[in-house]
Amino acid sequence: MVAVMIFAFALAVVVYFIPSIVAYARRTQNFLAIFLLNLFLGWSLLGWIGSLIWALLDEKKGYAYVQIPVAAPSNNASISPQPRAIMTAPPTPSSTAVFCPHCGHAVGPEDLFCAHCGHALRQPPEK
Ligand SMILES: [Zn+2]
Incomplete structure (x- = not known):
């Protein structure tokens, strides 16, 4: 027991x-x-x-x-430094270069419409 x-x-x-x-x-x-x-x-x-x-x-x-x-x-x-630098680099190197958001064609900084496709780049000035 x-x-x-x-x-x-x-x-x-x-x-x-x-x-x-x-x-x-x-x-x-x-x-x-x-x-x-x-x-x-x-x-x-x-x-x-x-x-x-x-x-x-x-x-x-x-x-x-x-x-x-x-x-x-x-x-x-x-994670090498080179790809990171490419990723963070802005697509437009200088502030004066402007590209059409519709077709990507280079346009002047003062242009209201894209010369390539006619896309409105900014709102027309109010009168
Ligand atoms: Zn365009």
């Missing part, structure tokens, strides 16, 4: 610490935090399920440490 009770207690402890065991087996980054959550909030079903989900979803130690150095240079290489 005593042996059965000890066995039942041991089984309950094992079941209680399943999230910590999973976290330890997967060598997760936040094993200590998962263990503490499991220890203090495992008595509530929500805390137990939460720590178990955390243990299952948490990234492995090796994965995170390998991923950071690999990802950093590739990000820097993709």
